[in-house]
Amino acid sequence: MHPINRREFLKLTGVVGSGILGAGALRPLKAIAKEELGRGPYDNGKWIPSCCHMCGGTTGIMCQVVDGRLVRIKPNNHNPVGFTNISDDFFANADKEGAVMCPKGNAGIMALYDPDRVRQPLRRTNPQKGIGIDPQWKVISWEEAYSEIVSKLKNLRDAGEAHQLLWFSEDHCFTHIQDDFCKLFGTPNYNMHSNLCDVGRKASFKILMGDERPLIDAINSKYMLIFGWNPLSATKWSHLPRIITRGVERGAKLVVVDPHLSYTASKAHQWVPLRPGTDGALALAMAHVILRDNLQDQAFIDEWVTGFTEFREYVKDKTPQWAEGITTVPAKTIEQVAREFASTKPALVDVWSGTHHTNGVYAGWAIGSLAVITGNVEKPGTLVLPDKKGNKHIEVEADEAAKVTLKQPRFDGGKDKYPYFNKSGVYAEIINRLSKGGGPYQPKMGMIVFQNLLMAVVGTKNVETALRKFEFLVVVDTMLSETAEFADIVIPGTTYLERYDLNNHWVTWPILGLRQPVVKPLFGQPAEYEFVCELGRRLGLKEGNGGDFFWTGHMSHQRIEDKTKWYEELLSKELKEGEPKITLEELKALPGATWVSKNGTKYNKHTGAIAPEKVQDAFTEGALLFSKKKDGSKDKQIGMLKADGTAVRGFMTPSGKLELYAAKHTGKKDANGKELSPLPAYEPREWQPDDKYPLYLINWKEASQTHSRTQNNAFLAEIKSTDGLRMNKKTAQRLGISQHDEVWVESPYGKVKMKIELTEGIHPEVVGTQHGWGHWALGRIAKGRGAHTGILAPTKPCALSGQSLNKEICVNVTKA
Amino acid sequence: MATPTKSETMFEEVIDQQLGRRSFLKLTALGIVSAAAATLPAEIAEAAKEAVTKRKFRYGMVIDLRRCVNCKACTIACKLENKTPPGVEYNPVIEEEIGEYPYVKRNWFPKPCFHCENPPCTNVCPVSATYKRPEDGIVVVDYKKCIGCRYCITACPYGARYFDFGENYPAQETDYGKILSPEFKGEYGLRKEGKSPDGNVRKCTFCLHLQDEKGHYSRPPACSETCMAKAIHFGDFGENSDGGCITHQDCNLKQLLVARRWIRLKEELGTEPNVYYLM
Amino acid sequence: MIKKLLWGVWLVFFGIGAVGVWQRLVYGHHFANYGSFVPWGLWVAAYIYFVGLSAGSFLLSSLIYVFNVKQLEPIGRLSLVTATITLFMALLSIWFDIGHMERFWYVFASPNFHSMMAWMIWLYTAYFILLLAELYTVFQNHSEKQQRIMKILGSIGVPLAIAFHGGVGALFGVVGARIYWHSSMFPILFLTGALTSGGALLLAIVAWFWPHKNVQHQQLVRFLAQITLGLLLFDLLLEWAEISIPLWGGMTEHTASLKLILFGPYWWVFWILHLFMGTLVPIILLLKGLKKPYVAGWGGALIAILFLTVRLNLVIPGQAVPILSGIEEAIKNHRLTTAYVPSLHEWMVLSFIVCLGILVFSLAKRKLNIFHLEAR
Structure with missing residues (x-):
């Protein structure tokens, strides 16, 4: 079928291709008649709904495929992620306004058709491993790749050393099957990306609210106080720009606390620059002002907060003057913002990766406390705890052999070492233990799926040493990343446009979007889950009950040869047993291949009554209610009994309330053996500037790139092809540095050369850059642009959460 | 329904287009051209009005x-x-920093072609390859005619025109190179070295190819549809339009311009851009 | 011996130039340095430079045929030949510059009456035809009829040359988007420049290549030198006006391009190449050369050659100021910058054109009686 009819076509050519002379007018006609033959259709083909994965935001997308080629990607209006995080807004407005996509999502086509992608399995022929050492890749067959990897895995498992396999994965793709594989194989060391991202924040809010990831209801807010977060540019959830600017449009004031004038700070009514790592002090001083002036929501506090007295006592001496000395924020500004925040309702306060420093968890807790004392929790326009229900990860039971090695401690020390350990692991600890020795055992084998540890984990030299320690390393990636250069075997991965996934994140009510292959894997390679499945099959991994996990269809219970079909059944099972209760086929058939719960966003969930029969069935411990396990022992916290005896959901903290004071911290120690503070204490971050390294170095994210993985994207390289070192003009003047000067940025760990970008928009004691540049591999575009500042930092985990502390760096800057 | 023959349709449109351009002659500053304009036969002037x-x-x-x-x-x-x-x-975002620490801001704006009512760029084209479409005011370049002299680039006060040097992304060597550009409804076929639009001046067309046969948009231009903050409202300001916005169903462009303060760039040049910036 | 050496040098440059042209034909504009913010580069500057030389030589020839300036009669043929060859070089330059060389004729098939460029092209087409007619006539045997035809052709030619080269100036002048170009002075400045550079070129040729170095030759050179000097000074005056007025006014918008010329990274093009080497030194040489033809020839040559810098400083700085502040940072692409310097490739193509011009000239010199000796 031809997309446009002939008449329309002629009309078009008449307009476009006209000439005033007869000959001129006829000429294009002829030319086109010829052209027409070689012309393909431009506007037909199929539109396939899916979810983006240029970052972890998983925005809904519509992909147009013509002749098996991806042609266009457009926003998917049926998926809330690209529109809003609040259901009312979605149901009322999404159809009329339409969803959005970020620049990276729009550049997805360049990721798919990147000519530098890995096409076939590669084996290194150079046994030497190191930065700058050519692995001397040799293309091998899939059979060779599988048999070599499987034999290594088998040897490990047969020797009872399955736990010596370390697995690293991205955090939003096919994580369940990798987790399952690790379990069935017998290693407790499944790790994923989150600990590079927000496990610090997770810890803060876990302590305070018992929920790891409250989200901002920006669209309903009247005051937004953002600490160390760039939501209008680091738009991981593509609805952020819309909901925040709408909030502002409806009268909200936006105040951004950040050492760097991010794009969000630029859009704000007020930018409050401060010294890095002092956000906790600033928040405490604001709390001081609020409590001093009696601006708190006492009724809310009385009902839902614990530890208020201790907290009030603690902030008594945290005056604005005290904080001014620490943060450089004028006391007057602190007073003004604190009072405005407390007296505007509803208000929200939030923080993300600005807390990648040693005081980060407490700082996040202090910041969250501002919401708590003003009663800005779980109400429209405040911090809202998301109701996250989606597909269900069905627990697999390991077989006997695996159970033995699963009992081994995690290599990173796990929750025994980190009080707020997250299941994503502690990359920094793993790297340190690998490179410097230590740890319960020496891992032999590594499997790195779509992670670029060398660029993502700071302390590059250290990471290099660590990666060398693996006797056998497999990297699965679409690109030959810096980390892939340390692999013994590289397996070509698939992009998000070539594979499946289920996505249920980032909004406040249950939704689930499907990612599905819109084109066949370009090089005929298996999707990662099929690769894992194949490994499982070849290893003959069995479940505890003898079941053939990797062979048996999870819906049909038949043996399935085709791995894609097998995985589809697994997804169906997760969907069926999860909240949507539909099959994969049914999900595909939904508009935009997105399941959206009709129940919508619920506010004030903590006040929700618990059904009497549930209360009766519950396991009670003090005022807390728990569900029961089959054996009658206590399972998950489900609610609390209020003083008046009513049973409500409350918060999932040890007190059932919001905790300004964490009693459970008493006597507990962090990974460094230091006692935990029961209050959100401000302590100066460990690494402070000194005479030798007088400047703070920070880094940030912008809309133009995702971490260190999109720098080879040709479209994105045009909007941002590198980043210099941003420095305050006055600082530069003092140092005799001018615009675009080449400088050495030096720390005790190394030095990198960078180009100066002068600005008024950064704290004078701070220099900074967008994270992710300085590739020496990855592809022809990425290579050699900008500097990788990870070299300048030590590999260091947060002692509470295991968060990699990427932003605690001090440097000296000199003209090169 | 009596449909005009192909050649008639084409002839009419050719004349329309030429005359539409003529109507801009009043802008001229040069006697030599004014003289030429003054000599236009009356019937052409009449047709021009039409x-x-x-x-x-x-x-x-x-x-x-x-x-x-x-x-x-x-x-x-x-x-x-x-x-x-x-x-x-076709639509870069231009940014500038203003102010002094800590009272500093970065300002920015996306800049598509403004499809001016009085476009200075079309006047200069020696071969009539670029023109303002009489039916909808969209300024286009006819790649088949454009000789690539780039005079129009110098004449645009907004930097909206770009020369296609025939350069390609690395992906051109992959399947990406086998994808048709929908520009002008795919008329120019697959991209090939030396073949138009290589060697032509190019510019934003308001995603003209998204129009149906009647000139209505089936979906908004790509920039407007994807816009993360839904800042780019696209629609028809024409006298026949009620101001309805194609991007957002609930929005009225004409009303927006009444309700809010707006600017157009380099207003003093009299180009009358059709892109307004709300402040 | 020197001649052989010079031809050797010519061959080298011609060879290099031929490679450039081959690159241009095979790779299009890939190796050129202009982009979308500075869309016009060396070749456009070269075009207006050559076209100026042509118009200047032609207008000088018209002094003979229209205004009966007897002293110049000996260079009648020479000036017409020079005008033709430089016009040919100009057309070649601009031909290489356009994106679709095969479409140059569209200017006639699909014209736009509002385009100053279209007018300019038609005018120089007419001028080209006229030149050929004059050339044909001037190489006929001397007769009264010939003189009459020359007078008629010349009389048509003078307004034509003024219109067409003024038109080249107007081509820039009408561009309201580029403040630096948007000046009513441009057509006049272009004409004066044309006369100055054209006169200087003829002066150099006459001074150096005239077959008989006698008193008459000396007088001819002296006269040409005087004309050139006068034109140069007048041109300088106009230039002063063009530069000083916006600078005095001091509006950033008006002065941005001028500041680039005077104090930008290529300040030396203006101060050293144009003002010192191309103006001051030639003035001295011309004054000295009033008695020494050879020295005057150097003066003429310096003016004529270095006039390219004047043209470059007209074309480039007008574009080298961002059309909107911040536009250069918007997209990271080497074509999207106002920092333009001609690439080696561009110079190579120009070298080809110059060498070709020299070749045609020396062929004409050999085959045709361009010095018009019997006419005296």
Whole structure:
């Protein structure tokens, strides 16, 4: 079928291709008649709904495929992620306004058709491993790749050393099957990306609210106080720009606390620059002002907060003057913002990766406390705890052999070492233990799926040493990343446009979007889950009950040869047993291949009554209610009994309330053996500037790139092809540095050369850059642009959460 | 229904287009050209008037700078939609920093072609390859005619025109190179070295190819559709339009321009841009 | 011996130039340095430079045929030949510059009456035809009829040359988007420049290549030198006006391009190449050369050659100021910058054109009696 009819076509050519002379007018006609033959259709083909994965935001997308080629990607209006995080807004407005996509999502086509992608399995022929050492890749067959990897895995498992396999994965793709594989194989060391991202924040809010990831209801807010977060540019959830600017449009004031004038700070009514790592002090001083002036929501506090007295006592001496000395924020500004925040309702306060420093968890807790004392929790326009229900990860039971090695401690020390350990692991600890020795055992084998540890984990030299320690390393990636250069075997991965996934994140009510292959894997390679499945099959991994996990269809219970079909059944099972209760086929058939719960966003969930029969069935411990396990022992916290005896959901903290004071911290120690503070204490971050390294170095994210993985994207390289070192003009003047000067940025760990970008928009004691540049591999575009500042930092985990502390760096800057 | 023959249709449109352009002659500053204009036969002048009144749409944009967050999704969405090569950018975002620490701000705005009512760029084209479409006011370049002299680039006060140097993204060597640009409904076929639009001047077409046969848009231009903050409102300012916005169903462009303060760039040049910026 | 050496040098440059042209034909504009913010580069500057030389030589020839300036009669043929060859070089330059060389004729098939460029092209087409007619006539045997035809052709030619070269100036002048170009002075400045550079070129040729170095030759050179000097000074005056007025006014918008010329990274093009080497030194040489033809020839040559810098400083700085502040940072692409310097490739193509011009000239010199000796 031809997309446009002939008449329309002629009309078009008449307009476009006209000439005033007869000959001129006829000429294009002829030319086109010829052209027409070689012309393909431009506007037909199929539109396939899916979810983006240029970052972890998983925005809904519509992909147009013509002749098996991806042609266009457009926003998917049926998926809330690209529109809003609040259901009312979605149901009322999404159809009329339409969803959005970020620049990276729009550049997805360049990721798919990147000519530098890995096409076939590669084996290194150079046994030497190191930065700058050519692995001397040799293309091998899939059979060779599988048999070599499987034999290594088998040897490990047969020797009872399955736990010596370390697995690293991205955090939003096919994580369940990798987790399952690790379990069935017998290693407790499944790790994923989150600990590079927000496990610090997770810890803060876990302590305070018992929920790891409250989200901002920006669209309903009247005051937004953002600490160390760039939501209008680091738009991981593509609805952020819309909901925040709408909030502002409806009268909200936006105040951004950040050492760097991010794009969000630029859009704000007020930018409050401060010294890095002092956000906790600033928040405490604001709390001081609020409590001093009696601006708190006492009724809310009385009902839902614990530890208020201790907290009030603690902030008594945290005056604005005290904080001014620490943060450089004028006391007057602190007073003004604190009072405005407390007296505007509803208000929200939030923080993300600005807390990648040693005081980060407490700082996040202090910041969250501002919401708590003003009663800005779980109400429209405040911090809202998301109701996250989606597909269900069905627990697999390991077989006997695996159970033995699963009992081994995690290599990173796990929750025994980190009080707020997250299941994503502690990359920094793993790297340190690998490179410097230590740890319960020496891992032999590594499997790195779509992670670029060398660029993502700071302390590059250290990471290099660590990666060398693996006797056998497999990297699965679409690109030959810096980390892939340390692999013994590289397996070509698939992009998000070539594979499946289920996505249920980032909004406040249950939704689930499907990612599905819109084109066949370009090089005929298996999707990662099929690769894992194949490994499982070849290893003959069995479940505890003898079941053939990797062979048996999870819906049909038949043996399935085709791995894609097998995985589809697994997804169906997760969907069926999860909240949507539909099959994969049914999900595909939904508009935009997105399941959206009709129940919508619920506010004030903590006040929700618990059904009497549930209360009766519950396991009670003090005022807390728990569900029961089959054996009658206590399972998950489900609610609390209020003083008046009513049973409500409350918060999932040890007190059932919001905790300004964490009693459970008493006597507990962090990974460094230091006692935990029961209050959100401000302590100066460990690494402070000194005479030798007088400047703070920070880094940030912008809309133009995702971490260190999109720098080879040709479209994105045009909007941002590198980043210099941003420095305050006055600082530069003092140092005799001018615009675009080449400088050495030096720390005790190394030095990198960078180009100066002068600005008024950064704290004078701070220099900074967008994270992710300085590739020496990855592809022809990425290579050699900008500097990788990870070299300048030590590999260091947060002692509470295991968060990699990427932003605690001090440097000296000199003209090169 | 009596349909005009192909050649008639074409002839009419050719005349319309030429005459539509003539109507801009009044702008001229040079005697030599004015003299030429003055010698136009009366019937052509008459036809010119008619051509102007035949205008069905006046497409344009209202870009809300209070919303725009400088994500540059518009820039990339345009590349994805039109498959423009490197260096050919129909909608870049321009940014500047103002103020002094700590009272400092970065200002920015996306800049598509403004499809001016009085476009200075079309006047200069020696071969009539670029012109303002009489029916909807969209300024286009006829790649089959453009000789690539780049005079129009110098004449545009907004930097909206780009020369296609025939350069390609590395992906051109892959299947990406086998994808048709939908620009002008795919008329120019697959991108090939030395073949138009290589060697031509290129510019934003308001995603003309998204229009149906009647000139209505089936979906908004790519930049407007993808816009993260929904800042780019696209629609028809024409006298026949009720101001309804194609991007947002609930929005009225004409009303927006009444309700809010707006600017157009370099207003003093008298180009009458059809892109308004809400402040 | 020197001649052989010079031809050797010519061959080298011609060879290099031929490679450039081959690159241009095979790779299009890939190796050129202009982009979308500075869309016009060396070749456009070269075009207006050559076209100026042509118009200047032609207008000088018209002094003979229209205004009966007897002293110049000996260079009648020479000036017409020079005008033709430089026009040919100009057309070649601009031909290489356009994106679709095969479409140059569209200017006639699909014209736009509002385009100053279209007018300019038609005018120089007419001028080209006229030149050929004059050339044909001037190489006929001397007769009264010939003189009459020459007078008629010349009389048509003078307004034509003024219109067409003024038109080249107007081509820039009408561009309201580029403040630096948008000046009513441009057509006049272009004409004066044309006369100055054209006169200087003829002066150099006459001074150096005239077959008989006698008193008459000396007088001829002296006269040409005087004309050139006068034109140069007048041109300088106009230039002063063009530069000083916006600078005095001091509006950034008006002065941005001028500041680039005077104090930008290529300040030396203006101060050293144009003002010192191309103006001051030639003035001295011309004054000295009033008695020494050879020295005057150097003066003429310096003016004529270095006039390219004047043209470059007209074309480039007008574009080298960002059309909107911040536009250069918007997209990272080497075509999207106002920092333009001609690439080696561009110079190579120009070298080809110059060498070709020299070749045609020396062929004409050999085959045709361009010095018009019997006419005296």
